[in-house]
Amino acid sequence: MNKKEWVYFAKGMLVCMVSVACLLGLSLWLLIYVNRDLQQEMSFEQVLNLILVTIIALMFPLIQYGQARWLWHTRHVPAGQQPEWMSEKTAHLPKIAKPWPQRLLEVGLQVGAMLLLLWLFGAYATQQRLVGIANEYDISSGTYLVCVLVLAAVPIAVLAWLVKMMREMVARKWDKQGLRYQLWWVWLWAYVFAFGLCVYLIQMMGVMMVRHLE
Structure with a gap:
Protein backbone atom coordinates (compact mmCIF):
# COMPACT_ATOMS: atom_id res chain seq x y z
CA MET A 1 0.00 0.00 0.00
CA SER A 43 -27.65 -9.43 30.78
CA PHE A 44 -24.77 -7.82 28.92
CA GLU A 45 -25.90 -9.57 25.72
CA GLN A 46 -29.42 -8.15 26.05
CA VAL A 47 -28.13 -4.62 26.54
CA LEU A 48 -25.61 -4.91 23.70
CA ASN A 49 -28.24 -6.29 21.34
CA LEU A 50 -30.66 -3.47 22.18
CA ILE A 51 -27.98 -0.83 21.58
CA LEU A 52 -26.83 -2.36 18.29
CA VAL A 53 -30.37 -2.76 16.96
CA THR A 54 -31.15 0.82 17.95
CA ILE A 55 -28.03 2.11 16.19
CA ILE A 56 -28.84 0.18 13.00
CA ALA A 57 -32.46 1.35 13.12
CA LEU A 58 -31.32 4.96 13.47
CA MET A 59 -28.95 4.45 10.54
CA PHE A 60 -31.83 3.32 8.32
CA PRO A 61 -32.43 6.77 6.72
CA LEU A 62 -28.70 7.17 6.03
CA ILE A 63 -28.47 3.72 4.42
CA GLN A 64 -31.54 4.47 2.36
CA TYR A 65 -30.20 7.82 1.19
CA GLY A 66 -26.84 6.29 0.26
CA GLN A 67 -28.54 3.57 -1.77
CA ALA A 68 -30.82 6.14 -3.42
CA ARG A 69 -27.75 8.08 -4.52
CA TRP A 70 -26.23 4.89 -5.92
CA LEU A 71 -29.40 3.96 -7.81
CA TRP A 72 -29.58 7.46 -9.24
CA HIS A 73 -25.89 7.34 -10.16
CA THR A 74 -26.25 4.04 -12.05
CA ARG A 75 -29.77 4.46 -13.47
CA HIS A 76 -28.57 4.76 -17.09
CA VAL A 77 -25.84 2.10 -16.90
CA PRO A 78 -26.72 -1.14 -18.77
CA ALA A 79 -27.29 -4.21 -16.59
CA GLY A 80 -24.14 -6.03 -17.68
CA GLN A 81 -21.92 -2.99 -17.20
CA GLN A 82 -22.92 -2.03 -13.66
CA PRO A 83 -19.91 -1.09 -11.50
CA GLU A 84 -19.33 -2.79 -8.17
CA TRP A 85 -21.68 -1.61 -5.48
CA MET A 86 -20.56 1.71 -3.96
CA SER A 87 -17.27 1.54 -5.90
CA GLU A 88 -17.74 5.02 -7.36
CA LYS A 89 -18.33 8.41 -5.83
CA THR A 90 -21.93 9.57 -6.15
CA ALA A 91 -23.41 13.04 -6.28
CA HIS A 92 -26.28 14.31 -4.15
CA LEU A 93 -29.79 13.68 -5.39
CA PRO A 94 -31.39 16.52 -7.35
CA LYS A 95 -33.36 18.95 -5.21
CA ILE A 96 -37.04 19.25 -6.02
CA ALA A 97 -40.01 20.81 -4.27
CA LYS A 98 -42.04 18.07 -2.60
CA PRO A 99 -45.60 18.62 -1.42
CA TRP A 100 -46.26 18.11 2.27
CA PRO A 101 -48.31 14.89 1.80
CA GLN A 102 -45.34 13.26 0.06
CA ARG A 103 -42.91 14.48 2.72
CA LEU A 104 -45.14 13.17 5.52
CA LEU A 105 -45.54 9.84 3.72
CA GLU A 106 -41.76 9.42 3.38
CA VAL A 107 -41.13 10.34 7.02
CA GLY A 108 -43.91 7.98 8.12
CA LEU A 109 -42.45 5.10 6.11
CA GLN A 110 -38.98 5.69 7.54
CA VAL A 111 -40.20 5.92 11.13
CA GLY A 112 -42.34 2.82 10.59
CA ALA A 113 -39.33 0.86 9.31
CA MET A 114 -37.18 1.91 12.28
CA LEU A 115 -39.90 1.01 14.79
CA LEU A 116 -40.46 -2.33 13.05
CA LEU A 117 -36.76 -3.19 13.33
CA LEU A 118 -36.82 -2.36 17.04
CA TRP A 119 -40.00 -4.36 17.58
CA LEU A 120 -38.71 -7.41 15.70
CA PHE A 121 -35.14 -7.57 17.00
CA GLY A 122 -34.88 -5.28 20.03
CA ALA A 123 -35.52 -8.23 22.32
CA TYR A 124 -32.47 -10.49 22.59
CA ALA A 125 -34.79 -13.48 22.94
CA THR A 126 -35.63 -13.16 19.24
CA GLN A 127 -31.99 -13.61 18.30
CA GLN A 128 -31.70 -16.56 20.68
CA ARG A 129 -34.73 -18.29 19.18
CA LEU A 130 -33.55 -17.84 15.59
CA VAL A 131 -30.00 -18.98 16.30
CA GLY A 132 -31.38 -21.78 18.48
CA ILE A 133 -33.21 -23.20 15.47
CA ALA A 134 -29.93 -23.11 13.52
CA ASN A 135 -28.14 -24.85 16.39
CA GLU A 136 -30.70 -27.66 16.42
CA TYR A 137 -29.81 -28.50 12.84
CA ASP A 138 -26.08 -27.83 13.33
CA ILE A 139 -26.04 -25.00 10.79
CA SER A 140 -22.83 -22.97 10.56
CA SER A 141 -22.87 -19.18 10.90
CA GLY A 142 -22.19 -18.66 7.20
CA THR A 143 -24.97 -21.00 6.16
CA TYR A 144 -27.28 -19.39 8.71
CA LEU A 145 -26.74 -15.96 7.16
CA VAL A 146 -27.37 -17.40 3.70
CA CYS A 147 -30.62 -18.89 5.02
CA VAL A 148 -31.51 -15.48 6.44
CA LEU A 149 -31.07 -13.97 2.97
CA VAL A 150 -33.20 -16.69 1.36
CA LEU A 151 -35.98 -16.54 3.96
CA ALA A 152 -35.92 -12.74 4.04
CA ALA A 153 -36.47 -12.71 0.29
CA VAL A 154 -40.16 -13.53 0.84
CA PRO A 155 -41.09 -10.58 3.11
CA ILE A 156 -38.76 -8.32 1.11
CA ALA A 157 -40.57 -9.38 -2.07
CA VAL A 158 -43.89 -8.59 -0.39
CA LEU A 159 -42.51 -5.21 0.67
CA ALA A 160 -41.32 -4.59 -2.89
CA TRP A 161 -44.78 -5.43 -4.21
CA LEU A 162 -46.38 -3.03 -1.72
CA VAL A 163 -43.88 -0.36 -2.75
CA LYS A 164 -44.76 -0.92 -6.40
CA MET A 165 -48.46 -0.60 -5.64
CA MET A 166 -47.83 2.53 -3.57
CA ARG A 167 -45.75 4.04 -6.33
CA GLU A 168 -48.49 3.47 -8.88
CA MET A 169 -51.20 4.72 -6.54
CA VAL A 170 -49.44 7.85 -5.31
CA ALA A 171 -47.79 8.81 -8.59
CA ARG A 172 -50.74 7.95 -10.82
CA LYS A 173 -51.10 11.53 -12.05
CA TRP A 174 -47.39 12.26 -12.24
CA ASP A 175 -45.38 12.48 -15.42
CA LYS A 176 -43.53 9.15 -15.52
CA GLN A 177 -40.71 10.76 -17.45
CA GLY A 178 -40.45 13.64 -15.03
CA LEU A 179 -37.83 14.16 -12.35
CA ARG A 180 -40.28 13.85 -9.45
CA TYR A 181 -41.48 10.40 -10.52
CA GLN A 182 -37.95 9.12 -11.12
CA LEU A 183 -36.76 10.31 -7.70
CA TRP A 184 -39.82 8.74 -6.07
CA TRP A 185 -39.02 5.44 -7.80
CA VAL A 186 -35.41 5.61 -6.58
CA TRP A 187 -36.51 6.53 -3.04
CA LEU A 188 -38.89 3.59 -2.76
CA TRP A 189 -36.49 0.94 -4.05
CA ALA A 190 -33.73 2.30 -1.85
CA TYR A 191 -36.21 1.92 1.02
CA VAL A 192 -36.65 -1.80 0.28
CA PHE A 193 -32.89 -2.32 -0.02
CA ALA A 194 -32.14 -0.44 3.22
CA PHE A 195 -34.65 -2.50 5.19
CA GLY A 196 -33.25 -5.77 3.87
CA LEU A 197 -29.67 -4.70 4.64
CA CYS A 198 -30.59 -3.64 8.18
CA VAL A 199 -32.23 -7.02 8.82
CA TYR A 200 -29.14 -8.80 7.53
CA LEU A 201 -26.77 -6.73 9.67
CA ILE A 202 -28.88 -7.32 12.77
CA GLN A 203 -28.96 -11.06 12.13
CA MET A 204 -25.21 -11.16 11.50
CA MET A 205 -24.51 -9.49 14.84
CA GLY A 206 -27.14 -11.63 16.52
CA VAL A 207 -25.53 -14.91 15.53
CA MET A 208 -22.12 -13.59 16.64
CA MET A 209 -23.47 -12.59 20.07
CA VAL A 210 -25.42 -15.78 20.69
CA ARG A 211 -22.62 -18.10 19.63
CA HIS A 212 -19.57 -16.24 20.90
CA LEU A 213 -20.65 -14.11 23.86
CA GLU A 214 -22.90 -16.49 25.77
Whole structure:
Protein backbone atom coordinates (compact mmCIF):
# COMPACT_ATOMS: atom_id res chain seq x y z
CA MET A 1 0.00 0.00 0.00
CA ASN A 2 1.12 3.55 -0.69
CA LYS A 3 1.26 6.33 1.88
CA LYS A 4 -2.26 7.57 1.13
CA GLU A 5 -3.74 4.08 1.54
CA TRP A 6 -1.89 3.63 4.85
CA VAL A 7 -3.35 6.92 6.09
CA TYR A 8 -6.88 5.80 5.17
CA PHE A 9 -6.25 2.44 6.84
CA ALA A 10 -4.99 4.10 10.03
CA LYS A 11 -7.96 6.44 10.13
CA GLY A 12 -10.33 3.53 9.61
CA MET A 13 -8.71 1.53 12.40
CA LEU A 14 -8.87 4.54 14.73
CA VAL A 15 -12.56 5.06 14.00
CA CYS A 16 -13.25 1.35 14.58
CA MET A 17 -11.38 1.29 17.89
CA VAL A 18 -13.10 4.44 19.14
CA SER A 19 -16.49 3.10 18.05
CA VAL A 20 -15.95 -0.23 19.80
CA ALA A 21 -14.76 1.52 22.97
CA CYS A 22 -17.80 3.82 22.97
CA LEU A 23 -20.12 0.90 22.30
CA LEU A 24 -18.70 -1.19 25.12
CA GLY A 25 -18.70 1.78 27.48
CA LEU A 26 -22.32 2.59 26.68
CA SER A 27 -23.29 -1.07 27.10
CA LEU A 28 -21.61 -1.32 30.50
CA TRP A 29 -23.15 1.97 31.68
CA LEU A 30 -26.62 0.93 30.58
CA LEU A 31 -26.15 -2.52 32.11
CA ILE A 32 -25.21 -1.02 35.47
CA TYR A 33 -27.98 1.57 35.30
CA VAL A 34 -30.72 -0.93 34.46
CA ASN A 35 -29.65 -3.56 36.98
CA ARG A 36 -28.80 -1.22 39.87
CA ASP A 37 -30.98 1.86 39.52
CA LEU A 38 -34.03 0.46 37.73
CA GLN A 39 -33.71 -2.91 39.48
CA GLN A 40 -34.39 -4.77 36.25
CA GLU A 41 -32.36 -7.84 35.42
CA MET A 42 -30.70 -7.57 31.99
CA SER A 43 -27.65 -9.43 30.78
CA PHE A 44 -24.77 -7.82 28.92
CA GLU A 45 -25.90 -9.57 25.72
CA GLN A 46 -29.42 -8.15 26.05
CA VAL A 47 -28.13 -4.62 26.54
CA LEU A 48 -25.61 -4.91 23.70
CA ASN A 49 -28.24 -6.29 21.34
CA LEU A 50 -30.66 -3.47 22.18
CA ILE A 51 -27.98 -0.83 21.58
CA LEU A 52 -26.83 -2.36 18.29
CA VAL A 53 -30.37 -2.76 16.96
CA THR A 54 -31.15 0.82 17.95
CA ILE A 55 -28.03 2.11 16.19
CA ILE A 56 -28.84 0.18 13.00
CA ALA A 57 -32.46 1.35 13.12
CA LEU A 58 -31.32 4.96 13.47
CA MET A 59 -28.95 4.45 10.54
CA PHE A 60 -31.83 3.32 8.32
CA PRO A 61 -32.43 6.77 6.72
CA LEU A 62 -28.70 7.17 6.03
CA ILE A 63 -28.47 3.72 4.42
CA GLN A 64 -31.54 4.47 2.36
CA TYR A 65 -30.20 7.82 1.19
CA GLY A 66 -26.84 6.29 0.26
CA GLN A 67 -28.54 3.57 -1.77
CA ALA A 68 -30.82 6.14 -3.42
CA ARG A 69 -27.75 8.08 -4.52
CA TRP A 70 -26.23 4.89 -5.92
CA LEU A 71 -29.40 3.96 -7.81
CA TRP A 72 -29.58 7.46 -9.24
CA HIS A 73 -25.89 7.34 -10.16
CA THR A 74 -26.25 4.04 -12.05
CA ARG A 75 -29.77 4.46 -13.47
CA HIS A 76 -28.57 4.76 -17.09
CA VAL A 77 -25.84 2.10 -16.90
CA PRO A 78 -26.72 -1.14 -18.77
CA ALA A 79 -27.29 -4.21 -16.59
CA GLY A 80 -24.14 -6.03 -17.68
CA GLN A 81 -21.92 -2.99 -17.20
CA GLN A 82 -22.92 -2.03 -13.66
CA PRO A 83 -19.91 -1.09 -11.50
CA GLU A 84 -19.33 -2.79 -8.17
CA TRP A 85 -21.68 -1.61 -5.48
CA MET A 86 -20.56 1.71 -3.96
CA SER A 87 -17.27 1.54 -5.90
CA GLU A 88 -17.74 5.02 -7.36
CA LYS A 89 -18.33 8.41 -5.83
CA THR A 90 -21.93 9.57 -6.15
CA ALA A 91 -23.41 13.04 -6.28
CA HIS A 92 -26.28 14.31 -4.15
CA LEU A 93 -29.79 13.68 -5.39
CA PRO A 94 -31.39 16.52 -7.35
CA LYS A 95 -33.36 18.95 -5.21
CA ILE A 96 -37.04 19.25 -6.02
CA ALA A 97 -40.01 20.81 -4.27
CA LYS A 98 -42.04 18.07 -2.60
CA PRO A 99 -45.60 18.62 -1.42
CA TRP A 100 -46.26 18.11 2.27
CA PRO A 101 -48.31 14.89 1.80
CA GLN A 102 -45.34 13.26 0.06
CA ARG A 103 -42.91 14.48 2.72
CA LEU A 104 -45.14 13.17 5.52
CA LEU A 105 -45.54 9.84 3.72
CA GLU A 106 -41.76 9.42 3.38
CA VAL A 107 -41.13 10.34 7.02
CA GLY A 108 -43.91 7.98 8.12
CA LEU A 109 -42.45 5.10 6.11
CA GLN A 110 -38.98 5.69 7.54
CA VAL A 111 -40.20 5.92 11.13
CA GLY A 112 -42.34 2.82 10.59
CA ALA A 113 -39.33 0.86 9.31
CA MET A 114 -37.18 1.91 12.28
CA LEU A 115 -39.90 1.01 14.79
CA LEU A 116 -40.46 -2.33 13.05
CA LEU A 117 -36.76 -3.19 13.33
CA LEU A 118 -36.82 -2.36 17.04
CA TRP A 119 -40.00 -4.36 17.58
CA LEU A 120 -38.71 -7.41 15.70
CA PHE A 121 -35.14 -7.57 17.00
CA GLY A 122 -34.88 -5.28 20.03
CA ALA A 123 -35.52 -8.23 22.32
CA TYR A 124 -32.47 -10.49 22.59
CA ALA A 125 -34.79 -13.48 22.94
CA THR A 126 -35.63 -13.16 19.24
CA GLN A 127 -31.99 -13.61 18.30
CA GLN A 128 -31.70 -16.56 20.68
CA ARG A 129 -34.73 -18.29 19.18
CA LEU A 130 -33.55 -17.84 15.59
CA VAL A 131 -30.00 -18.98 16.30
CA GLY A 132 -31.38 -21.78 18.48
CA ILE A 133 -33.21 -23.20 15.47
CA ALA A 134 -29.93 -23.11 13.52
CA ASN A 135 -28.14 -24.85 16.39
CA GLU A 136 -30.70 -27.66 16.42
CA TYR A 137 -29.81 -28.50 12.84
CA ASP A 138 -26.08 -27.83 13.33
CA ILE A 139 -26.04 -25.00 10.79
CA SER A 140 -22.83 -22.97 10.56
CA SER A 141 -22.87 -19.18 10.90
CA GLY A 142 -22.19 -18.66 7.20
CA THR A 143 -24.97 -21.00 6.16
CA TYR A 144 -27.28 -19.39 8.71
CA LEU A 145 -26.74 -15.96 7.16
CA VAL A 146 -27.37 -17.40 3.70
CA CYS A 147 -30.62 -18.89 5.02
CA VAL A 148 -31.51 -15.48 6.44
CA LEU A 149 -31.07 -13.97 2.97
CA VAL A 150 -33.20 -16.69 1.36
CA LEU A 151 -35.98 -16.54 3.96
CA ALA A 152 -35.92 -12.74 4.04
CA ALA A 153 -36.47 -12.71 0.29
CA VAL A 154 -40.16 -13.53 0.84
CA PRO A 155 -41.09 -10.58 3.11
CA ILE A 156 -38.76 -8.32 1.11
CA ALA A 157 -40.57 -9.38 -2.07
CA VAL A 158 -43.89 -8.59 -0.39
CA LEU A 159 -42.51 -5.21 0.67
CA ALA A 160 -41.32 -4.59 -2.89
CA TRP A 161 -44.78 -5.43 -4.21
CA LEU A 162 -46.38 -3.03 -1.72
CA VAL A 163 -43.88 -0.36 -2.75
CA LYS A 164 -44.76 -0.92 -6.40
CA MET A 165 -48.46 -0.60 -5.64
CA MET A 166 -47.83 2.53 -3.57
CA ARG A 167 -45.75 4.04 -6.33
CA GLU A 168 -48.49 3.47 -8.88
CA MET A 169 -51.20 4.72 -6.54
CA VAL A 170 -49.44 7.85 -5.31
CA ALA A 171 -47.79 8.81 -8.59
CA ARG A 172 -50.74 7.95 -10.82
CA LYS A 173 -51.10 11.53 -12.05
CA TRP A 174 -47.39 12.26 -12.24
CA ASP A 175 -45.38 12.48 -15.42
CA LYS A 176 -43.53 9.15 -15.52
CA GLN A 177 -40.71 10.76 -17.45
CA GLY A 178 -40.45 13.64 -15.03
CA LEU A 179 -37.83 14.16 -12.35
CA ARG A 180 -40.28 13.85 -9.45
CA TYR A 181 -41.48 10.40 -10.52
CA GLN A 182 -37.95 9.12 -11.12
CA LEU A 183 -36.76 10.31 -7.70
CA TRP A 184 -39.82 8.74 -6.07
CA TRP A 185 -39.02 5.44 -7.80
CA VAL A 186 -35.41 5.61 -6.58
CA TRP A 187 -36.51 6.53 -3.04
CA LEU A 188 -38.89 3.59 -2.76
CA TRP A 189 -36.49 0.94 -4.05
CA ALA A 190 -33.73 2.30 -1.85
CA TYR A 191 -36.21 1.92 1.02
CA VAL A 192 -36.65 -1.80 0.28
CA PHE A 193 -32.89 -2.32 -0.02
CA ALA A 194 -32.14 -0.44 3.22
CA PHE A 195 -34.65 -2.50 5.19
CA GLY A 196 -33.25 -5.77 3.87
CA LEU A 197 -29.67 -4.70 4.64
CA CYS A 198 -30.59 -3.64 8.18
CA VAL A 199 -32.23 -7.02 8.82
CA TYR A 200 -29.14 -8.80 7.53
CA LEU A 201 -26.77 -6.73 9.67
CA ILE A 202 -28.88 -7.32 12.77
CA GLN A 203 -28.96 -11.06 12.13
CA MET A 204 -25.21 -11.16 11.50
CA MET A 205 -24.51 -9.49 14.84
CA GLY A 206 -27.14 -11.63 16.52
CA VAL A 207 -25.53 -14.91 15.53
CA MET A 208 -22.12 -13.59 16.64
CA MET A 209 -23.47 -12.59 20.07
CA VAL A 210 -25.42 -15.78 20.69
CA ARG A 211 -22.62 -18.10 19.63
CA HIS A 212 -19.57 -16.24 20.90
CA LEU A 213 -20.65 -14.11 23.86
CA GLU A 214 -22.90 -16.49 25.77
